[in-house]
Amino acid sequence: MHSNKRHVTLAVFVLVLxxxxxxxxxxxxLGFPLIPGESAKIWDIEARIHFRGENGPVxxxxxxxxxxxxxxxxxxxxxxPGYGFRTVERDGIERAEWTRREAVGxxxxxxxxxxxxxxxxxxxxxxQQPDKEDSQEPVFYTQTLEGAYxxxxxxxxxxxxxxxxxxxxxxxxxxxxxxxxxxxxxxxLLSDLLASRTGAGRYTQTDLVIRLLQDAALPTRKVxxxxxxxxxxxxxxxEMVEVYADGRWNMFHPETGEEGQPDNFLPxxxxxxxxLDVAGGHDSRITFSSISRSVxxxxxxxxxxxxxxxxxxxxxxxxxPIEEQNAYRYILLVPIGTLIVVLMRILVGLKTSGTxxxxxxxxxxxxxxxxxxxxxxxxxxxIGLWIRFxxxxxxxxxxxxxxxxxxxxxxxxAAMSILSYKLGIQQAMSVTFFPMIILAWTIERMSILxxxxxxxxxxxxGGGSLLVxxxxxxxxxxxxxxxxxxxxxxxxxVILGITLLLGQYTGYRLLELKRFRPLVEGH
Amino acid sequence: MWLLSLLxxxxxxxxxxxxxxxxxxxxxxxxxxxxxxxxxxxNKVISKQLAIDAGVSVPKLLxxxxxxxxxxxxxxxxxxxxxxxxxxxxxxxxxGIMVIVGRDREAWIKASGDRVTFADLERHISxxxxxxxxxxxxxxxxxxxxxxxxxxxxxxxSFEGVPDIRTIVFLGxxxxxxxxxxxxxxxxxxxxxxxxxxxxxxxxTGRSLKAVQFGRPVEKHPDTGHAFGDLEVPHWRRLxxxxxxxxxxxxxxxLGVDIVLDKDHGPLILELNARPGLxxxxxxxxxxxxxxxxxxxxxxxxxxxxxxxDFSQASFSRWREMGKVSMGSEQPVPQG
Numbered sequence: 100m101h102s103n104k105r106h107v108t109l110a111v112f113v114l115v116l117x118x119x120x121x122x123x124x125x126x127x128x129l130g131f132p133l134i135p136g137e138s139a140k141i142w143d144i145e146a147r148i149h150f151r152g153e154n155g156p157v158x159x160x161x162x163x164x165x166x167x168x169x170x171x172x173x174x175x176x177x178x179x180p181g182y183g184f185r186t187v188e189r190d191g192i193e194r195a196e197w198t199r200r201e202a203v204g205x206x207x208x209x210x211x212x213x214x215x216x217x218x219x220x221x222x223x224x225x226x227q228q229p230d231k232e233d234s235q236e237p238v239f240y241t242q243t244l245e246g247a248y249x250x251x252x253x254x255x256x257x258x259x260x261x262x263x264x265x266x267x268x269x270x271x272x273x274x275x276x277x278x279x280x281x282x283x284x285x286x287x288l289l290s291d292l293l294a295s296r297t298g299a300g301r302y303t304q305t306d307l308v309i310r311l312l313q314d315a316a317l318p319t320r321k322v323x324x325x326x327x328x329x330x331x332x333x334x335x336x337x338e339m340v341e342v343y344a345d346g347r348w349n350m351f352h353p354e355t356g357e358e359g360q361p362d363n364f365l366p367x368x369x370x371x372x373x374x375l376d377v378a379g380g381h382d383s384r385i386t387f388s389s390i391s392r393s394v395x396x397x398x399x400x401x402x403x404x405x406x407x408x409x410x411x412x413x414x415x416x417x418x419x420p421i422e423e424q425n426a427y428r429y430i431l432l433v434p435i436g437t438l439i440v441v442l443m444r445i446l447v448g449l450k451t452s453g454t455x456x457x458x459x460x461x462x463x464x465x466x467x468x469x470x471x472x473x474x475x476x477x478x479x480x481x482i483g484l485w486i487r488f489x490x491x492x493x494x495x496x497x498x499x500x501x502x503x504x505x506x507x508x509x510x511x512x513a514a515m516s517i518l519s520y521k522l523g524i525q526q527a528m529s530v531t532f533f534p535m536i537i538l539a540w541t542i543e544r545m546s547i548l549x550x551x552x553x554x555x556x557x558x559x560x561g562g563g564s565l566l567v568x569x570x571x572x573x574x575x576x577x578x579x580x581x582x583x584x585x586x587x588x589x590x591x592x593v594i595l596g597i598t599l600l601l602g603q604y605t606g607y608r609l610l611e612l613k614r615f616r617p618l619v620e621g622h
Numbered sequence: 623m624w625l626l627s628l629l630x631x632x633x634x635x636x637x638x639x640x641x642x643x644x645x646x647x648x649x650x651x652x653x654x655x656x657x658x659x660x661x662x663x664x665n666k667v668i669s670k671q672l673a674i675d676a677g678v679s680v681p682k683l684l685x686x687x688x689x690x691x692x693x694x695x696x697x698x699x700x701x702x703x704x705x706x707x708x709x710x711x712x713x714x715x716x717x718g719i720m721v722i723v724g725r726d727r728e729a730w731i732k733a734s735g736d737r738v739t740f741a742d743l744e745r746h747i748s749x750x751x752x753x754x755x756x757x758x759x760x761x762x763x764x765x766x767x768x769x770x771x772x773x774x775x776x777x778x779x780s781f782e783g784v785p786d787i788r789t790i791v792f793l794g795x796x797x798x799x800x801x802x803x804x805x806x807x808x809x810x811x812x813x814x815x816x817x818x819x820x821x822x823x824x825x826x827t828g829r830s831l832k833a834v835q836f837g838r839p840v841e842k843h844p845d846t847g848h849a850f851g852d853l854e855v856p857h858w859r860r861l862x863x864x865x866x867x868x869x870x871x872x873x874x875x876x877l878g879v880d881i882v883l884d885k886d887h888g889p890l891i892l893e894l895n896a897r898p899g900l901x902x903x904x905x906x907x908x909x910x911x912x913x914x915x916x917x918x919x920x921x922x923x924x925x926x927x928x929x930x931x932d933f934s935q936a937s938f939s940r941w942r943e944m945g946k947v948s949m950g951s952e953q954p955v956p957q958g
Contacts, residue, residue, distance in 0.1 A: 445644055448643065496748060496752050497749065497752030497753055497754050498752065547717075547754065551717060552816060553809070553816070602648075603648065604644055604648075605642070605644050605645040605648045605649055606642065606644060606645070607632055607635060607640075607642040607644070608642060608643055608644060609628075611635075611640075611642050611643060612628055612631050612632055612635070614837065615635055615640050615903070615904070616631060616837075617834070617837045617838055617839070617904065618635075618638065618640060618837075618903060618904050618907060618909075619631060619634040619635055619638050619640070620631075620634075
């Protein structure tokens with residue numbers, strides 16, 4: 100017998116631990132929120148490609164964004180009427196390719212991605228490629244500096260090297276010194292090279308920074324990406340600089356020398372690969388727009404989890420069609436109801452008519468809302484009891500009598516619906532959610548109780564049932580509980596554990612303290 | 623404050639050894655009453671058959687009705703009977719029991735004095751066959767047995783109906799007993815929570831210990847006005863042995879045995895209950911737990927009914943505890 104108890108304790112422990120572990124994993128790793136209504140910002144970024152067709156076959160290829168670890172792409176879509184689409188990999192970079200047999204005149208292709216600041220999803224092995232090979236072959240594409248410019252550059256590099264400790268600080272110092280055109284003659288000289296807004300210089304700021312960094316023998320590459328800003332339209336890509344040091348690429352702002360990737364910077368394309376190639380077209384142009392919106396976190400976690408092929412999400416309720424998901428929203432609340440029943444029965448000692456009838460009633464209350472539900476329920480029971488007393492005089496066999504009560508209950512329900520519709524009371528129409536067989540049995544049981552034990556017992560057990568139904572209604576309609584049961588169905592294991600534990604409870608029920616009061620106080 | 627007094631009461635109840643519902647279900651019924659044995663007591667036809675086979679005295683079985691057809695065939699036989707009891711085999715808690723005490727030409731007279739026609743009887747029996755009184759509404763068998771003629775010595779203590787004696791038998795040891803007396807408030811039913819009076823009985827002497835109605839102590843019967851002080855059950859030893867024998871008969875470790883005293887036949891087993899209630903503790907003013915645990919502690923059980931009853935009478939005597947019986951004396955010394 101004691102080993103039996105130990106078995107239960109062990110089972111409870113395992114169940115609770117398992118339930119909490121899975122729920123914890125889903126919360127901390129997959130990002131399911133514990134509290135309902137939490138939402139996250141997601142960005143819609145649209146790349147618009149325009150070009151003119153040359154009356155021949157067209158092949159437009161766009162480098163796909165490389166969001167890295169900061170962002171994750173939730174969804175991609177495109178609009179390109181008349182084009183075929185495929186994704187190809189070239190030079191280790193995924194590209195979207197649109198092709199068409201013949202393109203005449205102005206062509207537009209829209210490519211849209213949905214991204215979000217990454218939840219800490221365990222990265223997939225295939226994506227976890229180290230950038231090592233890349234670092235060995237920095238791309239040289241800027242013109243080398245000559246003459247005085249070369250000297251000025253070397254001098255700046257020497258200065259920065261002298262006062263820096265590592266590659267990162269060297270990069271920052273170098274970029275900052277370029278900005279000190281007021282104090283440093285070298286910087287002033289080099290700034291001549293920069294393209295002014297109007298004139299055609301030889302370098303952009305980024306190019307110049309990269310040139311300098313490469314002269315300083317640092318593996319360097321350019322990163323182009325989108326700056327995520329509210330409702331930005333038709334913006335060009337923003338350039339950043341990456342330097343390879345300490346076994347990874349470090350991003351720097353080419354103007355300020357600030358290290359690290361800005362929070363709102365979505366890297367799209369790196370190094371020397373082209374962003375957009377259009378073969379068979381000219382005047383190609385690409386612009387980006389960004390807009391943000393809020394979505395519930397759990398929706399996001401699901402999309403994320405699917406993408407990461409997390410088995411917990413793949414084999415979860417979210418894999419079901421929406422309609423079934425909605426059904427489970429209710430079904431998963433049943434364990435909460437049964438837990439309330441168990442608590443009220445074992446800890447409090449409340450009598451109910453029909454052990455789990457209150458749970459079914461409270462499920463109906465969820466559809467009708469509490470007060471209309473109570474009115475409907477009491478009306479049906481009252482009319483049903485009255486009809487049942489009439490029926491009992493007719494001397495019917497049991498099954499026939501209960502069937503008659505079922506039919507009468509259906510009739511009452513229909514009558515209530517029609518009457519309330521005519522009166523304009525919408526709530527009473529939801530009477531259909533009441534389980535009529537259960538109602539018929541409740542009526543039957545109550546009327547027998549009435550005949551055998553008197554009305555007092557009917558009110559005691561009926562009141563007990565209603566109390567439990569109302570309590571479980573409040574528990575089941577609690578948004579927090581509803582959120583937890585649906586998004587963390589594994590918590591059902593915890594409820595199972597608690598229920599097993601309660602099944603072992605041998606202490607007094609609350610109402611027994613009242614019942615046995617005369618026994619202990621008579622002495 | 624309120625919570626504190628509740629905790630205080632809980633502690634007191636524990637000290638008293640009050641057996642609660644959860645503990646009864648978990649540690650006694652769940653542990654000692656094997657499910658496979660429940661039908662023996664839940665089906666009165668089976669338990670009656672068992673009792674007859676084991677030689678345990680029960681009210682006489684007159685007829686068994688298994689189907690509405692049999693009911694039609696039985697009409698002529700029923701017409702011959704004046705006193706009988708209709709009992710559905712699976713009725714629980716006295717449900718569906720109809721007691722016919724007499725005949726007035728075409729009509730029968732119920733214990734309550736109401737008249738019933740044959741059509742009423744037929745309806746009652748077919749309700750029983752249909753499962754109206756059985757758990758879960760399963761179809762049932764109805765039996766007709768001889769009317770018990772209550773021993774008149776209890777007449778002054780009972781308003782209506784036949785008083786019965788409920789004994790809790792644990793592993794064959796009678797551990798507590800009470801007499802249940804119907805009152806006007808209980809509508810002639812011997813059900814304590816409906817207002818019947820429960821009289822705790824001393825296991826050694828069969829004499830009353832205290833009486834309660836609705837959980838409150840009462841001195842005398844609310845309807846007859848007779849004081850319970852001098853209530854003493856005759857055939858006491860035989861009654862306890864009969865109760866104890868039900869353990870061997872059913873194999874149920876935690877059993878409630880209801881016995882009536884028939885004027886002619888002495889103690890008869892009326893009904894067995896595998897889930898006996900807890901109200902007996904109120905009637906005795908004592909908790910069941912210490913006695914149950916005393917039996918559980920026995921390393922070597924007594925094999926015969928007589929030995930077990932000896933043990934119970936020696937160990938669970940309230941009179942002895944209260945100093946009314948001298949220690950070691952097997953013969954009870956009743957006091958006025």
